[in-house]
Amino acid sequence: MHSTLLRLVWGLATVGLAGWLAFTLANPDADRRVFQPGALTDGHHQIELACESCHAPFGGVRQEACLGCHAAELEAALDSHAASIFDDPRNAADLARIDVRACITCHTEHRPEITAVMGVTLPADFCAPCHETVADDRPTHRGLSMDTCASGGCHNYHDNRALYEDFLVERGDGGLETFAGALPPRETWVSWDAGERAPLTAADADAPAPAAGDRALIDAWAGSAHAAAGVGCGDCHRPEGTAWSDDPGLSACAACHELEPEGFLAGRHGMRLAAGLEAMSPAHARLPMRADARSRTLGCGTCHDAHAVDVRPAAVDGCLACHDDEHSAAYADSPHARTWARELSGEGPPGSGVSCASCHLPREPRRVAGAERIVVEHNQNANLRPNEKMIRDVCLRCHSLRLSIDALADPALIRRNFAGLPARHVASIDMALSRRE
Amino acid sequence: MYGNVRDSSAAVDWAVMMMLLVGRHRLATAVLLVSVLVAGCGGGSAGGGEPGGISPQAMADALHTVIEADRTVYARHVVNRLQDQEQVIEASEHWQDDRTLPLPAQMFRMGAELAAERTDRFRYALLSKWPVNAQNAPKTEMEAAGLVAVAADPSQPFYGTESLGGVDYFTAVYADVAVAEACVNCHNAHPDSARDDFAVGDIMGGVVIRIPVG
Numbered sequence: 001m002h003s004t005l006l007r008l009v010w011g012l013a014t015v016g017l018a019g020w021l022a023f024t025l026a027n028p029d030a031d032r033r034v035f036q037p038g039a040l041t042d043g044h045h046q047i048e049l050a051c052e053s054c055h056a057p058f059g060g061v062r063q064e065a066c067l068g069c070h071a072a073e074l075e076a077a078l079d080s081h082a083a084s085i086f087d088d089p090r091n092a093a094d095l096a097r098i099d100v101r102a103c104i105t106c107h108t109e110h111r112p113e114i115t116a117v118m119g120v121t122l123p124a125d126f127c128a129p130c131h132e133t134v135a136d137d138r139p140t141h142r143g144l145s146m147d148t149c150a151s152g153g154c155h156n157y158h159d160n161r162a163l164y165e166d167f168l169v170e171r172g173d174g175g176l177e178t179f180a181g182a183l184p185p186r187e188t189w190v191s192w193d194a195g196e197r198a199p200l201t202a203a204d205a206d207a208p209a210p211a212a213g214d215r216a217l218i219d220a221w222a223g224s225a226h227a228a229a230g231v232g233c234g235d236c237h238r239p240e241g242t243a244w245s246d247d248p249g250l251s252a253c254a255a256c257h258e259l260e261p262e263g264f265l266a267g268r269h270g271m272r273l274a275a276g277l278e279a280m281s282p283a284h285a286r287l288p289m290r291a292d293a294r295s296r297t298l299g300c301g302t303c304h305d306a307h308a309v310d311v312r313p314a315a316v317d318g319c320l321a322c323h324d325d326e327h328s329a330a331y332a333d334s335p336h337a338r339t340w341a342r343e344l345s346g347e348g349p350p351g352s353g354v355s356c357a358s359c360h361l362p363r364e365p366r367r368v369a370g371a372e373r374i375v376v377e378h379n380q381n382a383n384l385r386p387n388e389k390m391i392r393d394v395c396l397r398c399h400s401l402r403l404s405i406d407a408l409a410d411p412a413l414i415r416r417n418f419a420g421l422p423a424r425h426v427a428s429i430d431m432a433l434s435r436r437e
Numbered sequence: 438m439y440g441n442v443r444d445s446s447a448a449v450d451w452a453v454m455m456m457l458l459v460g461r462h463r464l465a466t467a468v469l470l471v472s473v474l475v476a477g478c479g480g481g482s483a484g485g486g487e488p489g490g491i492s493p494q495a496m497a498d499a500l501h502t503v504i505e506a507d508r509t510v511y512a513r514h515v516v517n518r519l520q521d522q523e524q525v526i527e528a529s530e531h532w533q534d535d536r537t538l539p540l541p542a543q544m545f546r547m548g549a550e551l552a553a554e555r556t557d558r559f560r561y562a563l564l565s566k567w568p569v570n571a572q573n574a575p576k577t578e579m580e581a582a583g584l585v586a587v588a589a590d591p592s593q594p595f596y597g598t599e600s601l602g603g604v605d606y607f608t609a610v611y612a613d614v615a616v617a618e619a620c621v622n623c624h625n626a627h628p629d630s631a632r633d634d635f636a637v638g639d640i641m642g643g644v645v646i647r648i649p650v651g
Contacts (some may be wrong), residue, residue: 089560090577092602
């Protein structure tokens with residue numbers, strides 16, 4: 001009798017547990033972290049509850065899922081190891097050792113114990129299978145360990161646009177110079193299809209009470225580019241006859257600003273929204289964040305004041321309102337911060353100041369609507385995958401290539417927000433120049 | 438000797454191949470290909486295909502005719518003319534950065550990769566015993582033997598079969614000739630080139646075409 005009762009309890013518990021697991025697995029709104037075999041990387045943990053973003057049901061990770069988010073940046077990076085390069089039978093023996101055509105060969109998720117920088121889960125000498133004889137052709141590489149190819153600041157697996165040999169030779173003369181430079185002016189581009197409109201004034205504000213009575217809000221809007229372009233309260237808060245919303249959200253902005261939300265949704269700030277989850281919050285972050293920011297959620301309005309339409313506060317204040325890591329905290333006393341202060345005061349010319357956005361939301365040339373324009377990349381992480389991505393469009397505006405490469409390879413200097421000179425030296429430029437002598 | 442590429446999807450394969458080639462190449466070259474394929478399908482191909490089919494050799498020869506024609510046109514009438522003769526625009530390895538023309542070898546490789554994205558019925562590559570990029574040196578025994586053979590007698594393609602990654606391939610190697618000054622000037626001056634004494638008309642490497650068989 002006693003054992004029968006135990007069996008019954010055991011059976012019911014088993015069925016109950018199985019049912020709960022099945023329900024949890026099938027329910028996209030459930031907390032499914034119980035199924036995770038290990039923690040996700042810093043780049044994906046934000047969407048850990050959106051399993052379908054990467055996994056096929058009862059299947060593995062879909063290559064298409066990786067490419068859905070990363071293909072465009074790989075193409076823009078002129079990927080040095082594009083899968084198409086290897087898709088030839090002559091590479092069969094190499095691919096049998098390491099099939100580099102699949103992202104997960106090098107980037108296996110849920111394996112924190114073997115995950116290194118850039119989410120790489122192979123041993124650091126992963127270049128060896130194909131390049132172990134490199135020193136035969138390049139005497140400069142003799143004696144170098146294969147685990148330093150991608151970790152020494154000389155090479156990246158995918159993006160070598162600022163590291164390839166001819167680039168180093170062309171721009172490698174000189175020392176650690178810094179000169180007076182400036183970022184190019186931003187070119188605002190909106191997909192505004194309502195035609196030309198007359199500028200609006202405070203008297204034209206069509207907001208209902210109580211917003212209509214908020215003079216500061218109305219005056220900020222009346223002095224903004226939105227009012228000057230004829231964009232009234234209802235265009236954002238009550239688009240196309242919908243009910244008034246105090247918080248219009250990203251879709252209202254995206255109705256005119258196509259490019260910026262696209263970048264935002266691709267980066268760590270917006271990728272939760274893109275995956276159908278609730279917005280990212282500092283509470284979800286792994287980086288140190290200010291305690292008083294934990295309840296904030298990220299959307300366009302988190303950094304931008306849509307009424308004032310002054311992007312300068314978003315360039316530094318918007319970041320430091322949440323970020324509280326060593327690099328961020330060191331900004332205020334950094335040489336870059338001094339240039340930003342000079343630009344804000346009018347002492348420095350436009351573009352001469354270096355804000356957080358200068359490096360992390362960079363102004364990049366992009367072909368938009370048939371013309372090349374300088375637009376702001378709102379994927380704030382794109383320039384850090386790897387950090388040498390920022391050399392061409394950002395660092396070289398004011399610094400020599402030699403200083404840029406050395407500085408970005410010095411973690412301590414990065415933590416100090418570039419206060420001082422690099423303590424590390426990457427020999428790549430010296431090697432490249434020596435081959436041309 | 439070689440397995441025929443004559444299966445249930447043969448008609449589709451030819452259509453795919455034709456679309457690929459016609460889409461990228463000059464009409465005249467496509468017409469030439471059509472004639473070769475029609476001859477092959479009729480059983481009279483150079484490779485001795487069975488009636489109603491086309492042999493891998495005939496298919497490889499036809500592909501090479503188009504590839505070589507386009508490669509020659511690009512090297513002579515685009516790169517050599519615009520860079521070396523009229524000096525309008527250069528061709529360079531980092532052509533996106535430099536806003537220049539792609540090098541002929543890059544043009545070749547980009548075409549090969551694009552074709553590979555669209556069909557797995559054939560692959561082609563440009564290889565050399567003296568490559569600028571070490572990855573383009575011969576890797577398989579067939580490639581090594583083929584490059585030696587076509588360098589010794591450029592008029593005769595090298596044919597054979599090999600098994601790579603568990604798949605059997607008919608492999609053909611054709612001589613790649615320096616058709617313009619632009620070819621030899623660039624290869625002779627490149628710091629990664631294994632030779633600096635190429636002359637127009639020299640064999641610089643080989644075009645390798647693989648067709649899965651069996």
